[in-house]
Amino acid sequence: MELICPAGTPASFRDAIDAGADAVYCGFRDETNARNFPGLNFSRDELAEAVSYAGGRGVKTLVAINTFMRAGNEQLWTRAIDDAAELGADAVILADLGLLAYAAERYPQLRRHLSVQAGAANADHIDFLVETFGIRRAVLPRVLTVAEVATISKRVKCETEVFVFGGLCVMEEGRCSLSSYATGKSPNMHGVCSPASHVRYRRDGTEMVSGLGEFTINRFPESEPAGYPTLCKGRFVAGGQSGYIFEDPASLDVLSQLHALEAAGVTALKIEGRQRGRAYISQVVTEIRKALGTLGGAPRTVTDGNALRKLSEGQRTTEGSYDKRWR
Amino acid sequence: MPATPMKLTLGPLLYLWDTPAWRDFYFRIADEADVDCVVLGEVVCSKRQHFHQPVLGEVIERLASAGKQVRLASLALVTLDRELKSSRHLAEQDDFAVEVNELAAHGAMRGRPHAIGPLVNVYNGATARFLASSGATSICLPPELPAASIKAILRDAPGIAFEVFAFGRVPLAISARCAHARIKGFTKDNCHFVCGEDPDGLPVDTLDGQSFLTLNGVQTMSSTCQSMITDVLALRAMGVAALRLSPQVCDMVAVARLFRAVADEELDPLEGLDHLRSAYPNAQFSNGFIHDVPGHRLVTAAG
């Protein structure tokens, strides 16, 4: 299985490759990708350099252009496709149907991967896009169990890629307007979720209060591990109970399922975290590369779960939807 | 008066109501509500599908004989084989119009005419044109679109009847996990249909007591009720063909009457909003999305 690693900056791009990535995915410095954060992402020149650094080492560069074209501003997205093709990207990762149509028509030879943001959660959905736009690989949304991943992987007419580590969307990707409801900034249109521009921390007595826009997302008593106020991982009150109603602040970790994913026929494993620092990228890629190395013979995967847990939100990990009980 | 008056569509009932309440609701809609089209069917959770199957036939008949167009909606999140089969089955039948809420069902229509629901991502004219080329004749746009996007899509994709989500709690997200069951101590697989205890959804407040969201099974909705009654004339001027009213526990017949009166310029929009407050007394209204501000806010000419 291929290991697909994130990079938010040229430095982390090189680190990911040096740590053992088979492919690195990244995006341009604008709303055309789902990690449109301040100070992050690649200029055209930086992407050109990255593609050449990767190519020289047999590593592929995948360019995520995985937000939805804002009506009236479509050129921003189509230009991103033009430039990715021109700069020699090995594939583009897309979600928007209009943009898929554009890429398929203009650059039929450029590999098209279906982004997780397309929310394609079943074989018919994926095959419709394979037949229509020549999708070569689909990144599966984090709403599926390992068994469902296997069913889809065996049935579809393209490769599949799944997330194995990193931040976890609780809601189906590409179909979540929680952020724009609270802040006006949307993952689909602006490439941001719970954006830093709307985040506020304040102290209230001994508690730290995190807020997003006008809403309180969490209160942390002293010494409890804190979390960034991602909407779906906040503490709320419902039905007379207060707590993490949607999900605890935790990261996805399905490294214990690598064998099952391989048996399921998955082509590629993806690490989330283009917004994370170089220290995270080096460490996570190294650990997972090690785990993949043991896949051939050993019956179980050995990884330093502790090291990875320290890099996780709330310093906790979950297998998310891959484990049926999570639902 | 515009050449073609705006149409009103009653969207699918997104909550789980018990069978008699569900049937009686639609009977009243058939008999009393001034809507052009009614979308029926379970969109949120396949586990709920069996509840209304026994009375679906008589509801369809009552609506049809009252002159309402009936559409059957497909599920929004399809992962299981059983769900996929039900989407294919829906697409293959010829008796009723279909509204698709994800692309497996769209593909299964094989180019035959159908409607696109608000949970399919249509953010630009190119996407709308592509869907039309594979059979879509009407599209209900995603609720988070600002006016500028609606205007541009309508300009770039002529020949499609566009609909806007004008009333009701906004469906904001869908998950494989059922937060509604979890909060009541159950898992999704053994949920005892506890979402049925909250026919208008279960409110989610912040730790500081602010109303924030609403749980509806695996779906997360806004706590506010979208009301575009003060935007109806602007939408009509843009060329929007229909307004979608999403059922809540309130007087939906009155809601339809108010939107119709405003669309026909027989009622002042702000007055319409006031009446809407009486039709749905506990609701807080919002229309932020179309005004390109956070969706939970309400923007009216009166401020």
Add this chain to the structure above:
Amino acid sequence: MKLPRTILQLLKPIPVPVAQAIAAAALGAILRKHPKLFDRLGEHAAKTFAFAPTDIPFAFAVSPRRGTMTVARPGRILRADATISGPLVLLLALAEGRSDGDAEFFARELSIDGDMEAVLALRNALDDCGIDLPRDLAPSGGPFRRPVETSLQALRTLLSGGNRKWS
């Protein structure tokens, strides 16, 4: 991550103007060596960032665009768009992109106040430009280059308890 008592004793008597001169010179050297910082910071380069180490008797306010550095005793209010506080060693490690800011924040080692967007831009810009304090702060030529770089490296090793990564 605790600062050795000896270091603290050495830092305590340093007068603010002296600390300010040293810090300003260090900032100047870093900004000269890493012009790409400005590119990534974008509009946020004009903002003022305060760094408030929780374990030394100084706090720092930096404005990258103006290239200014203000040093004050802790508790004195530094005007800033954003304030980052935590143990000195951790702040230095973050500056060098050797520690994962998110992870430290999740562990409550760091606290952040004010303009989060600016902090995020700064974090990403620092992460990319690969600051190496001993190398960047040593004079670029002349007889002092090697000894300064070596002693700073030794200091880094000491502070980070033998781990070359500060933390």
